[in-house]
Amino acid sequence: MDDNYRKKLKEAVAEWEEKVLKPRVKRFNLPESPTRFYTPLDVKDDVFLSKVGFPGWYPFTAGNNPFDFWRAYAGDAARMGYRPDWGGAGKVGKYGGFGTPADYRDYLLRMQSMGRRGGPNIAFDLVTQCGYDSDSLHAEGEVGRVGVAVDSFRDFQIIYEAYTGDLDIDKVPSNYTINAPAAVVIAMYACLAKKRGIPLEKLEGTPQNDILKEFIARGTYIYPPGPSLRLFRDTCVFITKHMSALNINSIGGYHIREAGATRVQDLAFSLANGIAYLQAGIGGGLAVDEFAPKFTFNAFGGSMEIYHEIAFQRAARRMWARILKERFGAKDPRSMMIRQPITAHIGCSSTTLQRPLNNLARAVVGGIAAGMSGGIPGAFPPFDEPLGLGHSLEAVQLQLDATRIMIYEAKVTDVNDPWAGSYFMESLTDQTEEAALTEMEKIEKMGGAVVTIENGYMQRAVARSAFERQKLIESQKEFVVGVNSFTGPNEIEVSVNRVFEATYDPALMKTAEERQKAALAALRRERDGNAAASALKTLKEKAKDETANLMPPICDCVERDATLQEICDVMRDVFGEAEPMKL
Amino acid sequence: MAEAGKIRVLIAKPGLDGHERGARVVAYGLRDQGFEVVYTGLRQTPEQIVNAAIQEDVQVIGLSVLSGAHLTLTGKVIEKLKARHADDILVLVGGIVPEGDMTALRDMGVAGIFTAGTRISAIADFIRSRVSQDSRV
Numbered sequence: 216m217d218d219n220y221r222k223k224l225k226e227a228v229a230e231w232e233e234k235v236l237k238p239r240v241k242r243f244n245l246p247e248s249p250t251r252f253y254t255p256l257d258v259k260d261d262v263f264l265s266k267v268g269f270p271g272w273y274p275f276t277a278g279n280n281p282f283d284f285w286r287a288y289a290g291d292a293a294r295m296g297y298r299p300d301w302g303g304a305g306k307v308g309k310y311g312g313f314g315t316p317a318d319y320r321d322y323l324l325r326m327q328s329m330g331r332r333g334g335p336n337i338a339f340d341l342v343t344q345c346g347y348d349s350d351s352l353h354a355e356g357e358v359g360r361v362g363v364a365v366d367s368f369r370d371f372q373i374i375y376e377a378y379t380g381d382l383d384i385d386k387v388p389s390n391y392t393i394n395a396p397a398a399v400v401i402a403m404y405a406c407l408a409k410k411r412g413i414p415l416e417k418l419e420g421t422p423q424n425d426i427l428k429e430f431i432a433r434g435t436y437i438y439p440p441g442p443s444l445r446l447f448r449d450t451c452v453f454i455t456k457h458m459s460a461l462n463i464n465s466i467g468g469y470h471i472r473e474a475g476a477t478r479v480q481d482l483a484f485s486l487a488n489g490i491a492y493l494q495a496g497i498g499g500g501l502a503v504d505e506f507a508p509k510f511t512f513n514a515f516g517g518s519m520e521i522y523h524e525i526a527f528q529r530a531a532r533r534m535w536a537r538i539l540k541e542r543f544g545a546k547d548p549r550s551m552m553i554r555q556p557i558t559a560h561i562g563c564s565s566t567t568l569q570r571p572l573n574n575l576a577r578a579v580v581g582g583i584a585a586g587m588s589g590g591i592p593g594a595f596p597p598f599d600e601p602l603g604l605g606h607s608l609e610a611v612q613l614q615l616d617a618t619r620i621m622i623y624e625a626k627v628t629d630v631n632d633p634w635a636g637s638y639f640m641e642s643l644t645d646q647t648e649e650a651a652l653t654e655m656e657k658i659e660k661m662g663g664a665v666v667t668i669e670n671g672y673m674q675r676a677v678a679r680s681a682f683e684r685q686k687l688i689e690s691q692k693e694f695v696v697g698v699n700s701f702t703g704p705n706e707i708e709v710s711v712n713r714v715f716e717a718t719y720d721p722a723l724m725k726t727a728e729e730r731q732k733a734a735l736a737a738l739r740r741e742r743d744g745n746a747a748a749s750a751l752k753t754l755k756e757k758a759k760d761e762t763a764n765l766m767p768p769i770c771d772c773v774e775r776d777a778t779l780q781e782i783c784d785v786m787r788d789v790f791g792e793a794e795p796m797k798l
Numbered sequence: 799m800a801e802a803g804k805i806r807v808l809i810a811k812p813g814l815d816g817h818e819r820g821a822r823v824v825a826y827g828l829r830d831q832g833f834e835v836v837y838t839g840l841r842q843t844p845e846q847i848v849n850a851a852i853q854e855d856v857q858v859i860g861l862s863v864l865s866g867a868h869l870t871l872t873g874k875v876i877e878k879l880k881a882r883h884a885d886d887i888l889v890l891v892g893g894i895v896p897e898g899d900m901t902a903l904r905d906m907g908v909a910g911i912f913t914a915g916t917r918i919s920a921i922a923d924f925i926r927s928r929v930s931q932d933s934r935v
Contacts, residue, residue, distance in 0.1 A: 341814035341865060345841070352843065356870035357814055434816015434840050475819045564819075568914045601914055603866070603894035678822040685823045689917050698915045795839030798825055 216260055224256055253639035263636065266533065266645075270589070270631045274536040276529045276644070277632035278589035279552045285591055286628060293623060298615065307388055307556075308333025312340070312363035313719040314727040315734065316373035319363040322719070323377035334387030334420065335378060338362035339400075344435040346396045346783030349731040359727030362392070366735050366780070368773045371403040372410075385413045389420035395437040397424040398446050399782050402769040405458065421462040421511055424450060427488040428467045430668045430793065431677055432474030437783060440665045442790035445761065448495040453766035455496070455506045463506060464492060465513040468531075472517035473564050475681020478527055478647065483654035484664070484673050485515065486534060491664040493543055499764075503543045507550035514555055517562025519577060521584045524559040525634055526643040528588035534648055558590030566601045570697040572709045574598035579617050586627035587634060594618050599713060607713035674796050735778070742776035750775045751785050758789040804834040805929050806856040810847040811840050812875060815865035820892055820914075824860060827918030833925070844874035852884055857929050860921075864893040869902060876907050888928055890921070 216224075240248050270278035285292075309331065312319055323335075339362040342354040348366045349358045358364050365371055378384060384407065393400045401422055408415050426443040429436040436443065447464070454461050468485035476484065489510070496506045515531055516524055536551040545551055561581035566574040578594035586592030594617035597610035606614075621627045634640035658667050667673050687693040694700045754768040765786075772782045809825045811818060818840060825837045836854050838847060851859050859879075861872055872891055879885045891903055892912045900911055910924050 341816075345814050347814075353814060353841070356867045356874075357865070360866055429816070432816075434818060435814070473819070474817075475823070601894075602896065603864075604896050678819075678826070681819045681823050682826040685827065685918065689919065695915075699917075795841055797839050798822070798835075798837045 216255060221256070224254060228254055228256060251639075253637075253642055255638055257638045257642040259645075262641070267632075267635050267641070273540065273548060273551060274533040275552055276533045277635050279532070279554070280589075281631060283589065283591065283628075289622060293619075306333050307390055308336045310336045310338055310390070310392070311718075312338035314359040314723050315364055315731045316370040318359070318720075318723045318727060320374050320377045323374075327377065327382070332382070332387075334382070334384075334389050335374065336390040337374070338392055340364045341435065343779060344393060344395065346437045346780060346787075348778050348780035349728065349735050351780060354728070356728075358731050359724060364727065364731045365400075365403075366731070366778050367738055367776055368403050368406060369738055369776065370734070371400075372407060375407055383413070384408060384411065385417040387419075389418070391420070391422045394423050394426045394429050394433075395435055395443065396779060396783055397422050397426070398450050398766060398769055399773065399779055401450055401454065401458075401461075402766060402773045404461075405766075406770055406773050415457045416459050418458050419460045421465050422450070423467070423513065424464040425466050425488070425513070427491060427664055427668060428470050428485070431476075431484060431673045432470040433467075436793045438786065438790040439793045440668045442786070443793075444491060444495050444665055446765065446786075447492060448499045449764045449766050451492070451496045451506055452499040452501060452764055454509065455501055459509075461509070462511045463496075463509045465511045466492070467513040468515040469513055469517055469560075469562065471677065473562050474677050475684065476677045477680045478518065478520075478523055479650040479654055480673075480676055480680060481515070481517070482527060482531055482534070482647070482651040483658065484677075485512075486531070486538065486651070487655055487658045487664040487667070489535065490538065490542075493539075497543070503539070503545045504547040504550050507539060507543070507545055508547060508552075510554070512553050512555040514557050514560060515553070516557075516559040516581070516584070517564065519561055519565050519580055521580055522640070522643060523647070524581075524584040525588045526640060526647045528558045528584075528590075529632070529634075529640070529644045530648040530651065532589075533644075534651065555590075557585055557593050557595070558588045559584035560593060560595045563596050563600050566596065566598070567695060567698050568601040569702075570706075570709060571598050571602060572711055573697055574600065575613055575617065578614065579621070582618055582621050583627055586621055587632075589632065592618055592621040592627050594621070599711075604713075605715060605718065607711075607715055609712055609714060671796055678798075738776060738778070746775040747772070747777040747781070751777050751781055754782065755785045755789060758786050804832065805858065805925060806834045806836070806854060807858040807860060807925065808836050808838065808847070808851045808854055808856040809860045809862065810838040810842055810850070810875075811862055812842055812844055812847055812871040813863065813865060813867050814841055815863055815867070816840055817864040817893075818862070820864070821860075821862035824862070824892060824918060824921065828922060828925075831918065831922040833922070844871060844878050847875055848878040848882060848884065851879070851887055852882060856887060858888045858890065858925055860890045860892060862892045863895075866894070868893065868895055869899060872903060872908060873906055888925070890925075892916070892921075 236248060267276045270281045340359055341357050341361055342349060343365045347353045349364050391400050405415055408418055426447060451463050454463050466485060466489050468481045471484055472481040518524060532553050535553045539545040539551040561577050565577055575598040582592035582594040594614045597606040597614045599607050599610040661667050688695055688699050691699055750771040754772055757763040757765055757768045807828055809821050811821055825835045829835045838850055863871055876889060879887060888909045890910045891908050895911055895913055903911055909928060912921055
């Protein structure tokens with residue numbers, strides 16, 4: 216922009232403000248305008264090539280690709296009547312898990328007989344996620360709830376009895392929502408391949424393996440942050456060297472936001488965690504381009520503020536790309552991309568228990584934000600999410616149809632990064648990036664992600680933000696429809712039919728704990744106890760040596776039927792346990 | 799240790815559930831409202847919660863559960879309170895509680911159930927009404 220034009224523009228803006236904006240604001244007796252209008256003055260000069268670029272080009276602001284893979288098949292998918300909730304052929308299956316391994320295996324076989332494809336995408340119960348066995352004192356009442364119980368390699372193999380032939384582990388990917396004991400589960404996966412004679416490098420899938428965010432949100436940590444990161448390093452190196460098709464982690468901004476973080480905190484903390492993982496890999500002797508392409512992110516996002524969420528996606532992609540290139544010296548563009556299954560979404564905490572059908576409208580807003588920021592416009596979550604009773608068939612149908620309507624009828628995804636070049640969106644993207652960079656510098660000055668988790672800075676910041684948000688809602692500075700506003704006598708509850716898939720059998724759930732404990736007792740009786748004890752002893756020795764990679768000794772423990780808790784306990788002895796944070 | 803005149807509340811996370819946004823927000827909020835609040839942190843056994851409640855001499859326990867284990871865990875806390883003759887402590891439950899479970903919780907002796915969308919001032923008012931009422935007996 217030449218100086219003359221800039222001068223003219225400034226004059227025009229001043230004139231418009233004086234003659235049009237101010238009288239309007241005055242007429243309604245407002246202290247300031249409730250809306251904003253952006254002009255070329257809000258964007259710095261000549262930034263298109265360096266800051267936006269093209270989809271698939273550094274710094275990936277406009278997206279990782281000219282179009283996402285699903286877009287190539289969108290027409291065929293519609294003609295075939297493809298249902299993504301059933302899992303795609305040879306691809307990621309539906310997330311789930313309950314009861315004992317046999318209960319879950321039988322359920323999976325039943326679903327497969329009804330046509331479901333896709334690999335295991337396993338939810339583990341909290342007992343497993345926290346590194347306990349089903350007969351532990353901490354397990355009471357929790358075995359087989361919120362996920363399947365896995366105490367041993369034997370249990371793991373029982374689940375995989377549902378994955379043979381066309382669905383064998385060299386043909387479908389495995390996904391594991393597991394963090395603190397991720398090393399043990401990855402070892403089980405490797406040992407299973409060995410037992411089936413499948414080369415490790417054929418194994419695909421994603422372990423969540425994002426332990427740092429467990430301290431900030433979600434809470435399934437075991438060891439203090441330092442040793443936890445060492446275990447991450449060991450998995451990162453082992454996967455890179457032996458399981459090269461497997462993703463290393465799934466870094467979760469989503470959970471941090473759901474725990475109450477602001478958008479800026481979410482972005483800064485997630486990327487700070489990402490940096491810690493990159494440093495761990497490099498500390499393990501890897502070159503950045505060897506392993507960074509196998510990092511993934513788990514659905515960054517989580518608010519109703521559609522413009523901000525689009526800007527957030529654009530800023531996140533640019534920031535990560537620059538961190539990788541400028542700070543870590545990555546050369547491979549795949550190292551620089553934020554790979555995530557979906558982009559923007561509203562997050563479950565944006566849904567309301569009050570008048571729950573409204574959540575469909577909310578999810579569509581998230582879907583539009585996703586579609587406009589390089590993702591599939593998923594109307595997530597189903598409207599009955601906050602009822603806590605599982606998703607009804609109706610809610611899932613409405614969710615899928617809303618997504619289809621956005622793709623096929625509204626054609627939301629026919630333009631890549633439709634906001635590129637918008638004075639407003641570029642300005643908002645810059646602001647988001649700057650604010651997150653400032654927060655990241657603060658974290659860096661304090662010593663990085665591990666230190667700011669150890670001293671509770673990140674946890675407290677998130678909790679304070681959650682409280683601030685609650686205060687804004689209670690004081691009606693922010694509005695949530697049907698919760699703190701529009702709740703008068705003329706509003707009505709809209710009741711909805713809720714029919715369930717015959718999924719997890721309540722009768723099985725009731726007896727799962729008892730049956731799983733019996734199976735565990737049988738394992739302890741039948742295994743070679745000395746072999747297990749000796750493998751655990753070796754693991755303990757290796758754990759004390761910070762330079763040792765623990766994956767090989769953990770694999771030995773797994774193969775000798777040491778239990779998940781026995782393996783975790785050995786490391787608890789050496790690493791200690793993380794203390795829960797007070798206020 | 800206890801400040802005179804202030805109602806003392808223990809906010810507790812029983813079981814392995816790690817969702818603590820609600821627990822922390824309620825703890826901050828009640829503190830703002832003039833209560834004396836102790837938060838246990840994650841992963842407390844019913845035994846630990848009852849011990850903390852007795853040690854801290856609280857009048858109210860707020861249990862936060864979002865994992866679906868609310869019936870088992872609440873039942874255990876109340877059972878242990880009774881065994882320690884501390885069942886004069888008001889027990890409240892917050893989190894994700896399906897409507898169908900609310901009667902069962904009330905039958906166990908839960909005084910109030912607060913799910914998503916609750917105003918903290920509503921929880922505070924409820925506690926004030928119940929605790930002053932109880933102490934008059």
